[in-house]
Amino acid sequence: MLNYRKHPLKGPAPQPAAPRRRPGAVAGARPPAPRANGGGYSGSQPLVRVEENARLFDYEQRVKSAFDAIVPALKRISALQHEEDFEARAQRTARDCLGFELPAQILSDAWVEQLDMRRLFAWCVFETYRRFCDDFFSTDPLGSHDEQAFEAFLQECGFHTLDISPCADGRLAHVIRFVLRLPYRAVRRKSYAGALFDIDDSLEKWTETELMRFREGRPNTADAPTRYLKTVVYHYSSSDPSREGCAAHGSDAAAAARAGLERLRSFQEAVQNTHCCGASIDLMLIGLDTDTDAIRVHVADGNGVIDLDRYIDAQELYEAIRRLSGHQALERVEARVREAAPDMPEGMQRLTARLLENNLSQIEYVRAHHGGRYQDIGHAERFIGAGKGFEEVQLRNLTYFAYLDTVEEAAPDLDVGIKIFSRLNVAHGLPIPVVVRYDYQGHVPGARERAVGRCERVAKAIAARYADLVNGGLLHTLMLVRDYASRGRIEVLGCSVNADATGEAH
Ligand SMILES: [Zn+2]
Numbered sequence: 001m002l003n004y005r006k007h008p009l010k011g012p013a014p015q016p017a018a019p020r021r022r023p024g025a026v027a028g029a030r031p032p033a034p035r036a037n038g039g040g041y042s043g044s045q046p047l048v049r050v051e052e053n054a055r056l057f058d059y060e061q062r063v064k065s066a067f068d069a070i071v072p073a074l075k076r077i078s079a080l081q082h083e084e085d086f087e088a089r090a091q092r093t094a095r096d097c098l099g100f101e102l103p104a105q106i107l108s109d110a111w112v113e114q115l116d117m118r119r120l121f122a123w124c125v126f127e128t129y130r131r132f133c134d135d136f137f138s139t140d141p142l143g144s145h146d147e148q149a150f151e152a153f154l155q156e157c158g159f160h161t162l163d164i165s166p167c168a169d170g171r172l173a174h175v176i177r178f179v180l181r182l183p184y185r186a187v188r189r190k191s192y193a194g195a196l197f198d199i200d201d202s203l204e205k206w207t208e209t210e211l212m213r214f215r216e217g218r219p220n221t222a223d224a225p226t227r228y229l230k231t232v233v234y235h236y237s238s239s240d241p242s243r244e245g246c247a248a249h250g251s252d253a254a255a256a257a258r259a260g261l262e263r264l265r266s267f268q269e270a271v272q273n274t275h276c277c278g279a280s281i282d283l284m285l286i287g288l289d290t291d292t293d294a295i296r297v298h299v300a301d302g303n304g305v306i307d308l309d310r311y312i313d314a315q316e317l318y319e320a321i322r323r324l325s326g327h328q329a330l331e332r333v334e335a336r337v338r339e340a341a342p343d344m345p346e347g348m349q350r351l352t353a354r355l356l357e358n359n360l361s362q363i364e365y366v367r368a369h370h371g372g373r374y375q376d377i378g379h380a381e382r383f384i385g386a387g388k389g390f391e392e393v394q395l396r397n398l399t400y401f402a403y404l405d406t407v408e409e410a411a412p413d414l415d416v417g418i419k420i421f422s423r424l425n426v427a428h429g430l431p432i433p434v435v436v437r438y439d440y441q442g443h444v445p446g447a448r449e450r451a452v453g454r455c456e457r458v459a460k461a462i463a464a465r466y467a468d469l470v471n472g473g474l475l476h477t478l479m480l481v482r483d484y485a486s487r488g489r490i491e492v493l494g495c496s497v498n499a500d501a502t503g504e505a506h
Helices: 050-068 070-080 086-098 104-111 117-139 147-156 175-179 199-216 253-274 314-320 326-340 346-370 411-424 447-465 467-471
Strands: 159-166 227-236 282-289 295-300 306-313 383-388 399-403 432-440 475-483 490-495
Touching: 050 070, 050 117, 050 346, 070 086, 070 117, 086 104, 086 117, 104 117, 117 432, 117 475, 117 490, 147 159, 147 346, 159 175, 159 199, 175 346, 199 227, 199 253, 227 253, 253 282, 253 306, 282 306, 282 346, 295 314, 295 346, 306 314, 306 326, 314 326, 314 346, 326 346, 383 411, 383 447, 399 411, 411 432, 411 447, 432 447, 447 467, 447 475, 447 490
Parallel strands: 159 227, 227 282, 383 399, 383 432, 432 475
Antiparallel strands: 282 295, 295 306, 475 490
16 A cells, blocks of 8 residues: 555644746746735726635645745755754655655665655655645636526526546646636546547447436436537647647647548547438537636537537637626627627537626636736646546646556557656656546446456556656656446555565555
């Protein structure tokens, strides 16, 4: 078992730390501090949800500072290692800066050799992640009270499921709860490198959804005239378009949009060809400027054919309505959608208007708390998440996702992640933390055992694929499972930080 100590959930507040910077970024640059009124930024935009923005910012700060406190704390501890009373002083520093203690064994070995900072770093990232998960699943900090209202709204618009595939890039990990302001439990999210989602996986989900409607009448009965809506979110960078766009598409925004649309059409065709009786789905294509979090929603004609060149830009809308009253602003958003896509079905128009309106709050969020543009416009993820699950990760630049059943099949996604972290961590002598995680449905017989088996296989395959990194202490894995049907907490299976000489995690 992983040698985790039991700590109370709420330790001392983590020390604020400087944000991670890309090499060459301006030293000392920090995002603006929360406003003196507790983050209640008085927005200049009529449709902005000021209180929600304050709550989301407080949460983002809390989680990110916990991860960002690790390096400064370890630097202080490293400087103490030849001092008298090292272990007690190190633990005191860890408690003060991180809110938890470090594994005694790693500290006690320090007198023989140098303190193993790589192991310690990986252990701290994993422990911070574990605490972040426990907090998420026990206090539901991003919970939304309007889940049911949103589901009802979605059905009014003509859809019974909203399935979104963003790019696996960590700069899109907050797309559901922050960028689009949707209740995360009411939306399916599955990320893929370049947003190039797996058609078979989506087809399986579509079939499951339709069967559930037919058998259980959830989320609505099969005779209701609603459809499954598949959405792709591709991305680009307005500040540095040729370098900070989507790596999977060579930072070419047009190519990313085109590839996303092609994948959507293929999925639609797959549904139509696999199932008769007029079975089909609806499609939506959204672009995200990862520097400002502004979206552009591509519009379709009366037949649902999406136009790559025609879209509504939320940033433009934001500027256009800032001096209007709330009511006028809302009307302007709706009018803009009707004007851009007069033939699009009314339900799709309403949903498009809602997403744009929601996004205005996020544009304001970035303006109020990040000066209008993020400081970390490039990658600054803290760990790689491999496997299935991770519903708790709703924050920007926290996690690079690699959704996978086997390492073999998702090798390109994983390789992109390892490449990103080679720059972020390995280049600075720090290991790549990989969380391998499989969620399962506890009421299905044998599901936990299968999830555990998959977790172990994937962790082993990752260790084999990146053996050089593992042997150099530059890649560590944490294995977890979680019963998502009971909305349980995560269960830690093992961690390479505690591996013995045989390399087996225990
Ligand atoms: Zn991407």
